[in-house]
Amino acid sequence: MPGWIAALTRHGQTEEDTQRAVAAILADVRRDGLTAVLDWTRKLDGVELDPAVLRIPAESLAEARTRVERERPELMAALREMIANVRRFAEGQRGCLNDLELPLPGGGTVGERWCPLKTAGVYIPGGRAFYPSTLAMTVIPAQVAGVSRIVGVTPPKPQPTLPGAWGVDPLVLACAAELGLSELYPFGGAQALGWLAFGEPAVDLVAGPGNRFVAEAKRQLIGTCGIDALAGPTELLVLADDSANPAWLAEDLMAQAEHDPDAAAVLVSADWALLKAVETELQTRVAVSPRRAILEQSLGAHGRLVCAERDLAIALSQAWAPEHLELCVRDPEAWLPSLTTAGAVFIGSASAEAFGDYGAGPNHVLPTNRSARYTSPLGVATFLKRQSLLRLSAADAAAMAPWVEKLAEAEGLTHHGRSAGLRGHHHP
Structure with a gap:
C-alpha cells in the first residue's frame, strides 16, 4: 500500500487515552444510568440538563418547525426536498430486499425472511456544527425498515435562547418534527451511546457518525448491541482527467476538507497541468474562505495532489477504498467496473459529492478508514436482520x-x- 494511503489511515489505531476515557464513561453509565449521563454532560459540554424534562417535547419540535417555516420558508422547502429524496431511495432499497422460499422434494420449504429490529438509536453529531441532514439519513432508513422505536440523541450547546433551552439547533428540531421522530434527547458523546445501549431504551443497534469518542464507544459496545460501522474522519478521492474543471475540483476538495481537521481530500490525475491548475485554485480560494483555518489544517495535513496514469489511479483507489470517490473523467462508465471498494461513487463531473451529502437519495453515512472494502453505506438493510426458515x-x-x-x-x-x-x- 503506498505510503500516502497509509498516512491517510492514521486513525485506524485508537489512542489509549481515548479508550480509557470512554471505558470510564461507559462504566459510569452502566452503573448509574441517566445520573451519569447528566453528570458527564455537565462536565464535558458545560450544560445542566433537567432530568424532569429531558426528552424534547413534541410541542417544541413542532414550534421549531413553525419558526423555521415562517422565518426561512426556502430552507424548510429544501429540507422537505431532501427528506423526500432520501425516503424515495430507502423505499427502493426495501423493495429489493425480498424474502426467500425454496421448495423441497417432499413438499417442505427452506428460506429466509427480513425482520425489522425492534429498537434503534441514532446519533446526530453536534460538535462543530449541527446536521439535520444526518438526522434524515439515519432516521428514514430505520422508519422504512419498520423499526418500532427510534431514539435520537444529539449534543447540546449552552444557548438558552433556543426552544426549550436544550441548545439544539432549530433546524434539527424542525427536521425531527418533519420526520415524525417522537424521541429526541439533548445529550451526546460516549455517555449518550452508553445510555442507548445500557439504559431504558436498551436499543438493538446504534447508528450515525461522531467524533473519536463516539467511534470508540461504538467499538466498546460491540456485543452489547449492534453498530452500523466504526467511522473515522471523512475522506474523498477524486480521479480526474484533462476534461475536468480545475475550479470545480478545488471546491470539491475544499468541501471535504472543511468537515474536520482530520478530513482527507485527494486528487489523482495523469494530467500534470490539471494538478497545477487545481493547486493554484486551492491557494486562491482557501486564502479568502471563511473556513480558512480548518481548510489549512486538513489540506495541509491530509490533502494530496497525485500524478498517476489511469491504471495506477484505479489501483490506488482500490487499495485505499475511500469513503467517497468522484470520477471526473470523460467516460466514467468505463472506469466504474474496476472501482469496487469505495463506499460511494459519484459518476461524472456534474455529480459532486455535495449532492450526496444533501439528499440526492443515497445515504451519506458511509464506511471510512478502508472499511469500505468489506462494509456498506447505512441503509434500510442496516436496520433489518435476516432470519432463516426451515419447514x-x-x-x-x-x-x-x-x-x-x-x-x-x-x-x-x-x-x-x-x-x-x-x-x-x-x-x-
Missing part, C-alpha cells in the same frame, strides 16, 4: 435423516443423529 414435511425428514445421522456420528454428536433419526423412522 420440513415428514417425507423430507425421512429423506434427510440417513445422511444427517452419518454426519452427526462422524462428528461425535450422538443426539443430533438420534433426533434426526426419530423423525426419519417415524415416516408413515
Whole structure:
C-alpha cells in the first residue's frame, strides 16, 4: 500500500487515552444510568440538563418547525426536498430486499425472511456544527425498515435562547418534527451511546457518525448491541482527467476538507497541468474562505495532489477504498467496473459529492478508514436482520435423516443423529 494511503489511515489505531476515557464513561453509565449521563454532560459540554424534562417535547419540535417555516420558508422547502429524496431511495432499497422460499422434494420449504429490529438509536453529531441532514439519513432508513422505536440523541450547546433551552439547533428540531421522530434527547458523546445501549431504551443497534469518542464507544459496545460501522474522519478521492474543471475540483476538495481537521481530500490525475491548475485554485480560494483555518489544517495535513496514469489511479483507489470517490473523467462508465471498494461513487463531473451529502437519495453515512472494502453505506438493510426458515414435511425428514445421522456420528454428536433419526423412522 503506498505510503500516502497509509498516512491517510492514521486513525485506524485508537489512542489509549481515548479508550480509557470512554471505558470510564461507559462504566459510569452502566452503573448509574441517566445520573451519569447528566453528570458527564455537565462536565464535558458545560450544560445542566433537567432530568424532569429531558426528552424534547413534541410541542417544541413542532414550534421549531413553525419558526423555521415562517422565518426561512426556502430552507424548510429544501429540507422537505431532501427528506423526500432520501425516503424515495430507502423505499427502493426495501423493495429489493425480498424474502426467500425454496421448495423441497417432499413438499417442505427452506428460506429466509427480513425482520425489522425492534429498537434503534441514532446519533446526530453536534460538535462543530449541527446536521439535520444526518438526522434524515439515519432516521428514514430505520422508519422504512419498520423499526418500532427510534431514539435520537444529539449534543447540546449552552444557548438558552433556543426552544426549550436544550441548545439544539432549530433546524434539527424542525427536521425531527418533519420526520415524525417522537424521541429526541439533548445529550451526546460516549455517555449518550452508553445510555442507548445500557439504559431504558436498551436499543438493538446504534447508528450515525461522531467524533473519536463516539467511534470508540461504538467499538466498546460491540456485543452489547449492534453498530452500523466504526467511522473515522471523512475522506474523498477524486480521479480526474484533462476534461475536468480545475475550479470545480478545488471546491470539491475544499468541501471535504472543511468537515474536520482530520478530513482527507485527494486528487489523482495523469494530467500534470490539471494538478497545477487545481493547486493554484486551492491557494486562491482557501486564502479568502471563511473556513480558512480548518481548510489549512486538513489540506495541509491530509490533502494530496497525485500524478498517476489511469491504471495506477484505479489501483490506488482500490487499495485505499475511500469513503467517497468522484470520477471526473470523460467516460466514467468505463472506469466504474474496476472501482469496487469505495463506499460511494459519484459518476461524472456534474455529480459532486455535495449532492450526496444533501439528499440526492443515497445515504451519506458511509464506511471510512478502508472499511469500505468489506462494509456498506447505512441503509434500510442496516436496520433489518435476516432470519432463516426451515419447514420440513415428514417425507423430507425421512429423506434427510440417513445422511444427517452419518454426519452427526462422524462428528461425535450422538443426539443430533438420534433426533434426526426419530423423525426419519417415524415416516408413515
